[in-house]
Amino acid sequence: MPAKKTHQRLSTVTPSGKKDQNFFEQVYEVARQIPRGRVTSYGAIAACLGTKSSARMVGWAMNGAHLIRPTVPAHRVVNRNGILSGKHHFNPPGRMEKLLKKEGIKVKDDTVVEFERVFWNPAE
DNA sequence: ACCATGACTAGAA
DNA sequence: CTTCTAGCCATGG
Numbered sequence A: 001m002p003a004k005k006t007h008q009r010l011s012t013v014t015p016s017g018k019k020d021q022n023f024f025e026q027v028y029e030v031a032r033q034i035p036r037g038r039v040t041s042y043g044a045i046a047a048c049l050g051t052k053s054s055a056r057m058v059g060w061a062m063n064g065a066h067l068i069r070p071t072v073p074a075h076r077v078v079n080r081n082g083i084l085s086g087k088h089h090f091n092p093p094g095r096m097e098k099l100l101k102k103e104g105i106k107v108k109d110d111t112v113v114e115f116e117r118v119f120w121n122p123a124e
Numbered sequence B: 001a002c003c004a005t006g007a008c009t010a011g012a013a
Numbered sequence C: 001c002t003t004c005t006a007g008c009c010a011t012g013g
Helices: A021-032 A042-048 A055-063 A094-102
Strands: none
Touching: A021 A042, A021 A055, A042 A055
16 A cells, blocks of 8 residues: 655655755764764755755755654754754754753853854864 | 745855 | 845745
């Protein structure tokens, strides 16, 4: 029975489940390598994968990050300004900030304090 | 098929 | 300095 058409696409492969499959996997893989107490940006991950201008896709990948295993530390990924742009996708929203502070990262006004200092470059 | 939206970013004004 | 524009590309109406 063919059934199953909607939902359950982000967990194993990708939203489209085609060409980006590898891309999404790489995004998750890189995210998992972010050291504890450090953060990185969507663009940095995208650039690391060669798709520098597709930072939005990285964000989209993060959208399903909470459904996959092993777990992906999506809270360590912020935008290029160090702003917790994805906090509203957490549960509850304050969860992201809480997790970061728990790792020693200071957060003020939805922004990572001393962002450049705790920034981790995936390319390294 | 077209249009609007989005966890983004670099560059122009 | 701030604000706007264009590129990006999958998803949903």
